[in-house]
Structure formats: C-alpha cells, structure tokens
Amino acid sequence: MSAKQIFAILLTVLGIGGLIYTAMQLLDNNKDQFMTLTVVGILGLIFFSAGIKLLQSSRDV
Template structure:
C-alpha cells in the first residue's frame, strides 16, 4: 500500500471525526460565543481534512 493512500485515509478519518464532533457540539450547544467558535473551527477543519483526504486517495495511482 502506498504511503500517500495511508495518509489520505488518515486525513479522511480525522475529517469524519471532526464533523461528527461538530454535530455533537451543535446538538448540545446553548448558543454562547464559545460554542459558536468551536462549531466554526471544528467544522472548517473537518471539511478541509475530509476533502483533502478524499482527493489524495482518489488521485494516487496504485503502482505494483
């Protein structure tokens, strides 16, 4: 297995985890400024990690 594919899969899993954590924080939020900051930060990081991981896995060719 290629190192880029492993790193892409790791980024994808981290992105999914951050997006799930964002959903949990969103469901338990009380509306304060700190909660909104956490939602924005974790949501943006989750989207960035997820999309970069998926694109890295898609564009890496298998070489045997």
C-alpha cells in the first residue's frame, strides 16, 4: 500500500466521521450550533469526496 492510498483512506474516514457527526447533531434538534454544523458538514463532504477520488486515481493495476 502506498502513502497516497493511506492518505486517501485517512481522508475518506475523516469525511465519513464528519458527516456522521453532523447527522447525529442535526437529529438532536439543537439549533444553536447551526454554523458549526454547516462548516463540519461541508468539510466532511469535501474530505469524503477527495478521499474517494484519490483512491480511484491511485488504484494499483
């Protein structure tokens, strides 16, 4: 496994974690942290998509 693939997996896991955290906090109906949840959700989405794209591009042949 190359360093590029390890970094891609790390990005993907961080993205999934951010998206799950955002979803759990939204289900708690706490409207006080709307801006924080927006930022965490967007960063989670960016990390997840970047990790997936990096995994697809670094596939061993």
